[in-house]
Amino acid sequence: MKTTISVIKADVGSVAGHGIAHPALLAKCEEILAKAKEEELLTDYYVTNCGDDTELIMTHKQGEENKEIHELAFNAFMEATAIAKDLKLYGAGQDLLSDTFSGNIKGMGPGVAEMEFKERPSDPVVVFCCDKTEPGAFNLPIFRMFADPFNTAGLVIDPSLHNGYKFEIFDVMEHKKVTMNCPEEMYDALALLGSISRYVIKRVIRKDDNEIAAAISTERLNLMAGSYVGKDDPVAIVRSQSGFPAAGEVVEPFAFPHLVGGWMRGSHNGPLMPVGQKNAYPVRFDGPPRVMALGFQIADGELVGPADMFDDPAYDPARKQAAEIADYMRRHGPFEPHRLPADEMEYTSLPGVMEKLEGRFEDID
Ligand code: F6R
Ligand code: MG
Ligand code: MG
Structure with a gap:
């Protein structure tokens, strides 16, 4: 029997502004998932948040893209939204694009990462959750984990990794996908993956036996x-x-x-700061962007853990460096490359400015 892990997340309201999900929202999701566990739809669950996003980490036997599991998550977010509205939380229900479930939560606002596998005798899994960034933020670290021998010693010295991995890459603009082998096609893969707002890694698969290794949420809410x-x-x-x-x-x-x-208004470049759960709360200029890592052992579907993996003093220098980079980037104010290029900004006054200037642009001789 295979185990499925589904991580489904949405921002349905936070304190103060787009800061941190309110505990009452997490408690409501807990209550709903506890009931689903009692009814044996779920094997286990863990509810958490990274900044203003509420994350439902669920294990079950229903496989990927299962209607009941997606509906469960959707209902949990709907009920949490009702509380968020009562408390007048900021952005109450902001990621739910519809109030009726239509069979699959994809395309309805929440982000989804899922994988199904047959458990090994011991199966460690790391769940990463980010706030104030986009799916392409995972391109560099996922590539390094599975294709960069300077990061992953095992690619060189462990025969069970040595054959490499396949990367399933989504073009989120054209809604197309391509699978590329590493190390053979590494340079071609990097030619795509460097464009982080367009090409995003969706899955990583072990070449030896097609075993799933990683899954990433690739929803682009702003495009949807x-x-x-x-x-x-x-x-x-x-x-x-x-x-x-x-x-x-x-x-x-x-x-x-x-x-x-x-980062701020989804329109700025900034450093991705690795943090323990207690610091998964982006404040300065609504950031800088955060990532947390929760480590679990999967035991017959039970989620044993989590270990709060970035709550490690060895990551202090990365946090310090991120804070210094944040300072440096901030000093650019409204200038690129701190501010994103015009076509990547999620807020823009440019069309209005251009309209005001209509007729005032003259040809340069
Ligand atoms: C970025 C983010 C925040 C908001 C900003 C303005 O992803 O969520 O930086 O964009 O706080 O929010 P509004 O427009 O809601 O006032
Ligand atoms: Mg928000
Ligand atoms: Mg968020």
């Missing part, structure tokens, strides 16, 4: 809704050890706080 309705803060599930990167290789890429799009 047609107009800006909030940032599509991503989540990822990564399996580790015995044929996959070791847990320490999985979290290693985040020791470098790389620049990602998001």
